[in-house]
Amino acid sequence: MRVDLYGDKKTIVRRMGLQKASVQRNVFLFVAIVPCLAGYILFTLYPNVMSVYYAFLNWDGITAAQFVGFDNFVAMVKDKFVWRALSHNLVYMLVVPAVTMLLSLILAYLLSNKGYREGTFYKVLFFFPNILSSVVIALLWAFIYDGSFGILNALLKLVGINNGEFYWLGDTRTALWALVLPMIWGGVGLYVVIFMNAMSGIPKSLYEAAVLEGASHMQRLFRITIPLMSGVIRVGVLFTVLGVLKGFETMLIMTNGGPEGSTDVIGLYMFNLAFGSGYHNYGYASAIGMFLFVILIGAKWVIDKYSPKDDVEF
Incomplete structure (x- = not known):
């Protein structure tokens, strides 16, 4: 063998x-x-x-920690500043994502379907704020809102509105809403690029058929483009809402929650409790952080449950 x-x-x-x-x-x-x-x-x-x-301790980060059980959570429920900060978060959560998504959709639709020769330039221009850090954006807009040297007051004066040296970030009536524009300006460009890429995948035959039926640009946007991009829009809304709820860099740099707490948000309040000057309470700040975590989970659940998420096939 x-x-x-x-x-x-x-x-x-x-x-x-x-x-x-x-x-x-x-x-x-x-x-x-x-x-x-x-x-x-x-x-x-x-x-x-x-x-x-x-979250279950009374601790300043230096001395010995003391176990207090649920006392931090009880104090949080009774803390009026927590609920005031949360109300500001809710204002931003309702305004910023809605305006950001709407502007991004309109601009992306115009750049994708109007055939502008300068389309590439506009695309880069809109995306420019996203290459800047949040610190740079906050400082830039703080200068725009400045009462003595700000661009906003100068522009208003050119059109006949002379409000003197009005400090937009120093007045409780305007400070909260003045922070909305930097957040929108810093987020629109990114979603313009994302939505343009999503629109490029929609068959042109759908738009051609709509044109033959006499549909206007707005009708094509709201009856064809937006329904076919519902999944992408849902993700954009989710990211924007969660970012607004947990973000506080813009408020920290531009107002630090002032004046008189009119721009304080839950993340900034928690940050100042843990790392603010003269007062440190890591236990209470951690309890608020757990509360914020629950809010984030709840916001994501609401968006997932009530937003359309059916897959679209062309």
């Missing part, structure tokens, strides 16, 4: 090659995943778990 040594040798070499490839694959996965996983555990998961623990 003849033994095929050559065949056995090929089998052994093949197995060794497979084993070597498996080892290389495991090493690659280890090198690619473990550092990211370690960073996530160290900088995201661990702080969030510890914040749940801190």
Whole structure:
């Protein structure tokens, strides 16, 4: 009986090659995943778990912590400043996403269907605020609203409205609404680009048929474009709402919650409790953070439940 040594040798070499490839694959996965996983555990998961623990403590970060149970949550319910800050969040949550999405849709539709020769330039122009950091945007708009040297007062004066050296961020009647424009301006450009890419996938034959039926641009936008982009719009609304609820950088830089707390939001109030000058209460701030987490989950659930999410096939 003849033994095929050559065949056995090929089998052994093949197995060794497979084993070597498996080892290389495991090493690659280890090198690619473990550092990211370690960073996530160290900088995201661990702080969030510890914040749940801190919520049941009375601790200033220096002295010995004291376990107080649910006292922080009871105090939070009775804290009028928490509810005032949350009411400001709700105002921003209702206004900023709605205006941002509407402006982004209209601008994206015009750039996609009007055939402007300068379309690429406009696209870059609208996207420009998104390459700026939130700090730069806040400082830019703070200068625009300045009473002595601000551009807004100068423009109003040119059209015959002379309100003197009115400080838009220093008046309780205007400060809250003055912060809406920077948030909208900083977000429109990104969604213009996203919506333009989504519109490019809609068959042109649908628009051609609508034109033959005599549909106007607004009718085509609201009866064809928006329904076929409902999934993309839903994601945009979700990101914008969650960003408005948990964000506070603009308020921190432009007003720090003033004047008289008229621009305070829940994230800024929590930040000042934990890291503000002269007062540190990490336990109470962590309790508010857990409350904010519940609000974020609730907002996402409402958007997922009541927004259209049927897949559209062309």
